Amino acid sequence: MIALVTGASGGIGLELARLFAGDGHDLVLVARGGERLAMVARELEDRFRVEVRPIPRDLSNPIAPLSLFDECGEVDFLVNNAGFGHRGSFADEDPAILSEMLQVNVAALTQLTRMFLPAMVDRGSGRILNVASTAAFQPGPLMAVYYASKAYVLSFSEAIRAELEESGVSVTTLCPGPTRTAFVDRAEVSRNRFTSSRVMEPFEVAREGYAGMMAGRAVVIPGKVNRLGAAGARLAPRSLAAGIARRIHEADEPS
Numbered sequence: 600m601i602a603l604v605t606g607a608s609g610g611i612g613l614e615l616a617r618l619f620a621g622d623g624h625d626l627v628l629v630a631r632g633g634e635r636l637a638m639v640a641r642e643l644e645d646r647f648r649v650e651v652r653p654i655p656r657d658l659s660n661p662i663a664p665l666s667l668f669d670e671c672g673e674v675d676f677l678v679n680n681a682g683f684g685h686r687g688s689f690a691d692e693d694p695a696i697l698s699e700m701l702q703v704n705v706a707a708l709t710q711l712t713r714m715f716l717p718a719m720v721d722r723g724s725g726r727i728l729n730v731a732s733t734a735a736f737q738p739g740p741l742m743a744v745y746y747a748s749k750a751y752v753l754s755f756s757e758a759i760r761a762e763l764e765e766s767g768v769s770v771t772t773l774c775p776g777p778t779r780t781a782f783v784d785r786a787e788v789s790r791n792r793f794t795s796s797r798v799m800e801p802f803e804v805a806r807e808g809y810a811g812m813m814a815g816r817a818v819v820i821p822g823k824v825n826r827l828g829a830a831g832a833r834l835a836p837r838s839l840a841a842g843i844a845r846r847i848h849e850a851d852e853p854s
């Protein structure tokens with residue numbers, strides 16, 4: 600079977616790709632950096648004896664999802680993992696970065712799902728894993744657009760999951776908390792919060808997400824602390840949850 604994983608050149612996406620390859624699935628890997636992607640493809644082919652096709656593509660380009668679909672055709676598993684955040688007060692954020700973030704986190708994920716889904720429905724089988732975040736459960740002052748983009752991913756994925764109930768196609772949303780990846784560098788948040796022992800390793804997050812997707816679960820929140828935090832955020836009044844997120848990101852200034 601074939602899995603397409605976006606954002607597969609590092610972090611959580613790379614670990615998900617390793618899990619697919621370990622189970623003998625062929626892969627299509629997508630990220631911007633072609634060299635790194637080719638290295639990952641070679642590693643997986645050598646280690647696991649599967650076919651891996653690296654496709655360098657910038658998902659902030661609105662035509663990227665269609666061109667990917669044209670190149671790949673049908674897949675058995677679709678993992679929409681590519682995404683990034685940026686810390687800053689909304690009024691000062693670079694509009695170009697915000698638009699890129701919405702394109703990658705929201706629009707590309709939606710369009711890729713729309714394009715690869717019909718063949719899955721026709722076959723009566725397929726699994727989709729959309730990567731959101733624990734940020735999906737509350738508003739996020741100082742990372743307002745990132746949190747809102749992840750709330751979209753969760754809401755969208757839960758909605759189409761319900762539409763697809765009888766179809767044989769499952770949609771799982773993975774909601775990681777802080778995870779030790781290159782995410783912090785691009786988000787321009789302090790490394791401090793990402794060095795505590797509560798921060799998860801990308802392979803731990805991927806393992807829970809992969810198992811949840813294969814089991815057809817609706818939402819996977821890796822790690823007990825993250826599950827407790829998400830439950831608290833869902834129960835708390837929205838203004839209180841926003842206040843807590845604001846304090847976290849105020850202390851998040853990179854040193």
Ligand SMILES: NC(=O)c1ccc[n+]([C@@H]2O[C@H](COP(=O)([O-])OP(=O)(O)OC[C@H]3O[C@@H](n4cnc5c(N)ncnc54)[C@H](OP(=O)(O)O)[C@@H]3O)[C@@H](O)[C@H]2O)c1
Nearest residue numbers: 606608609610611630631632658682732777778780781782
């Ligand atoms: N790390 C965390 O604390 C955390 C927490 C919750 C949720 N998440 C979510 O987990 C997902 C994976 O993040 P990560 O932590 O593994 O980050 P990461 O290590 O920075 O990996 C991001 C991946 O996405 C690719 N990517 C970024 N922009 C892209 C674009 N425009 N087009 C195509 N590919 C692009 C990157 O490769 P290139 O740079 O070569 O394009 C890389 O392969 C994201 O959706 C993120 O929001 C992360």
